[in-house]
Amino acid sequence: MKTKNSILIHLFTAVVLSLVINFSYLLLPIITDRGMAQHNTGSAVQNEHSSGVLYLSNDMHGYIICDCERADSIYVTAWQVRTHKLMEGDRLGFSTREVGGDEKAKHAHPRLDRVYTRNGEKFDIDTIYDRPSRVVEFLWQIIYYALVSFLMLVILTRLPRNGEYNNKIVIHRILLVVLISVVGIFFAPVVAFKDGIMRIVFFFQSDPRDATYLIVLTKCLFMLAVSLLYTRLYMLMRQREKIVVENERLKTENLATRYNMLMGQINPHFFFNSLNSLSMLVREQDNDRALEYIDQLSYTFRYIIQNGQSGVTTLKEEMEFAEAYAYLFKIRYEDKLFFDIDIDEKYMDWTLPALSLQPLIGNAVKHNTITSKNPLHVIIRVKDGVLEVENKKNQKLDVEPSTGIGLYNLRSRWQIASGRDIEVIDEAERFLVRLPLEKQH
Numbered sequence: 365m366k367t368k369n370s371i372l373i374h375l376f377t378a379v380v381l382s383l384v385i386n387f388s389y390l391l392l393p394i395i396t397d398r399g400m401a402q403h404n405t406g407s408a409v410q411n412e413h414s415s416g417v418l419y420l421s422n423d424m425h426g427y428i429i430c431d432c433e434r435a436d437s438i439y440v441t442a443w444q445v446r447t448h449k450l451m452e453g454d455r456l457g458f459s460t461r462e463v464g465g466d467e468k469a470k471h472a473h474p475r476l477d478r479v480y481t482r483n484g485e486k487f488d489i490d491t492i493y494d495r496p497s498r499v500v501e502f503l504w505q506i507i508y509y510a511l512v513s514f515l516m517l518v519i520l521t522r523l524p525r526n527g528e529y530n531n532k533i534v535i536h537r538i539l540l541v542v543l544i545s546v547v548g549i550f551f552a553p554v555v556a557f558k559d560g561i562m563r564i565v566f567f568f569q570s571d572p573r574d575a576t577y578l579i580v581l582t583k584c585l586f587m588l589a590v591s592l593l594y595t596r597l598y599m600l601m602r603q604r605e606k607i608v609v610e611n612e613r614l615k616t617e618n619l620a621t622r623y624n625m626l627m628g629q630i631n632p633h634f635f636f637n638s639l640n641s642l643s644m645l646v647r648e649q650d651n652d653r654a655l656e657y658i659d660q661l662s663y664t665f666r667y668i669i670q671n672g673q674s675g676v677t678t679l680k681e682e683m684e685f686a687e688a689y690a691y692l693f694k695i696r697y698e699d700k701l702f703f704d705i706d707i708d709e710k711y712m713d714w715t716l717p718a719l720s721l722q723p724l725i726g727n728a729v730k731h732n733t734i735t736s737k738n739p740l741h742v743i744i745r746v747k748d749g750v751l752e753v754e755n756k757k758n759q760k761l762d763v764e765p766s767t768g769i770g771l772y773n774l775r776s777r778w779q780i781a782s783g784r785d786i787e788v789i790d791e792a793e794r795f796l797v798r799l800p801l802e803k804q805h
Contacts, residue, residue, distance in 0.1 A: 374521065378514035379506075381590055385583050386505045414438075415481075418454045420445065428456060428476065439473040448479060448487075457481035504553045504564050512548045513587055516541045520595040529599070538592070545588045552580045614780055634726075641696045657695055660688040671718035676781050679751065679801060680712040686721040686744065693729055700734045706745040714801040716751065717781040723770035724753040724797055733758045751799040757792070771797075 416428040416438065426440035438460050440450070450456075460474040479487045520537050550568045567580050638661055645654040667685045671677060683705070690703045725742060732755065734740045743754045771788060778786050778799065787798040 370521065371518070374517040375510075375514055377594055378510045378517060381513045381587060381594075382506050382508075382510035384590075385509055385586055386502065414460060415455065415457045418450055418452060418456055420450075420452045426450065426452075427473075428458065437473055438476055440476045444476055450479075450482075455483050457487075501555055501564060508553050509583065509587060512544065513591060516544055516588070516591045517594065519544075520591065521598050541588065541591065545584050548587075549580055549584050552584065554580060637696065638692055641692065645695070653695070657692070660691045663688045664692065668719065668722070676715045676802070677718040678712065678804075679707070679714050679716060679746075682716060682718065682721055683707065683712075683744075685719075686725065689722060689725060690742075693725070697729075697734050697740075700736055700739045701729070702739060702741045704741055704743045704745075706743070708746060711746045711749070711751075711801065713804050714749065715804060716799060716801055717774075717777045720751075720774060720778070720799060721753065723774055727770055728753075728755045728795070731759060733760050746801070749801050749803065751801055752796060753799070754794060754796040756794050 416430040418426050418428050420426045424442040424445050426445050428438040457480040459477040461477040481487055552567045553564050554567050694701050728742050732740050738758050745752050775786050784800050789796040
């Protein structure tokens with residue numbers, strides 16, 4: 365559906381561009397017969413209407429013996445004689461043009477500019493030839509430039525196979541549309557004299573003296589420039605749309621991750637193990653430790669619930685939670701589980717996503733054998749602004765199935781909160797996770 369909409373947008377833009385190109389030039393004198401005659405002769409000064417009789421030489425160049433006092437004769441080119449189908453002895457009403465330029469040109473005869481009457485009748489060059497109607501001529505121009513523009517826009521905006529643009533692809537496409545523009549100049553439809561008939565022909569078939577090259581060249585250059593500009597705007601809009609979609613995806617993933625995190629952390633297995641540990645302390649009538657256990661258990665669940673909806677927290681708050689959470693495991697495993705913490709006080713105000721340590725501590729306890737002969741040491745330290753959680757591996761014989769959702773959620777939350785990734789080092793004898801902290805400004 366998006367591709368179909370893009371094609372329609374490109375087609376609409378191409379038609380509008382073609383209309384702008386052709387309407388603009390229809391409004392300019394350069395496309396009129398007078399404007400083209402002016403361009404043929406360069407800079408000149410047009411005089412008021414005069415009259416006179418035309419005399420032709422053997423090479424078909426002509427001179428008008430003028431009735432006016434300003435000049436004795438007016439020069440008429442062989443091309444004008446041929447295209448206007450003038451004959452010897454024609455009495456013409458005309459305007460002249462004095463060619464400016466070097467000193468030699470100043471002494472040259474004025475040249476014929478435009479014929480208004482011939483032998484007392486109004487002169488219209490269009491009536492001499494079977495010229496296409498203005499509507500047909502205009503439709504040819506609109507259709508041609510719209511098709512070429514559409515082709516250029518499709519080439520420039522087409523998404524690569526891998527979905528990503530690079531400088532090489534962009535340069536190749538720009539060179540291709542430039543080539544299309546150059547070729548398009550030669551095949552642009554123009555109204556020109558061919559075989560004595562005024563008709564719509566390709567530019568390369570027209571007579572160079574028609575002076576249509578400037579019009580066609582300007583149109584094609586304008587078409588190329590607008591196509592490149594449109595492509596740039598189109599790509600910026602697509603990039604913006606992609607960013608919006610990506611942001612929405614990240615928001616959705618963030619919510620799903622938080623939900624999975626809460627559901628994964630407050631699970632019945634952990635809760636019942638905690639109750640069993642508390643029951644053991646009560647049966648042993650160790651009231652002080654039982655009360656301490658209840659306080660730490662309460663703090664653990666309160667922290668999980670409160671921070672499940674927050675983004676980041678300070679390392680100090682996270683370590684307070686980690687100590688409470690670790691206490692629950694130490695009661696269960698007594699002197700078989702140890703936490704070695706080495707964190708410089710200067711890092712306590714640095715930030716990290718909340719509940720980052722909980723899955724790492726939980727995984728260490730879950731996947732390793734913890735006995736008196738093989739106690740488990742969990743090391744928590746900070747090196748160069750990176751929080752490291754490490755433990756030696758002593759895997760259980762009866763390995764519990766792992767879904768990997770804990771580390772996946774941790775990595776996703778870290779990327780959402782800080783835009784950085786965590787590093788997981790899983791070796792034969794140790795398991796290490798490195799978490800880059802964010803310094804408070």
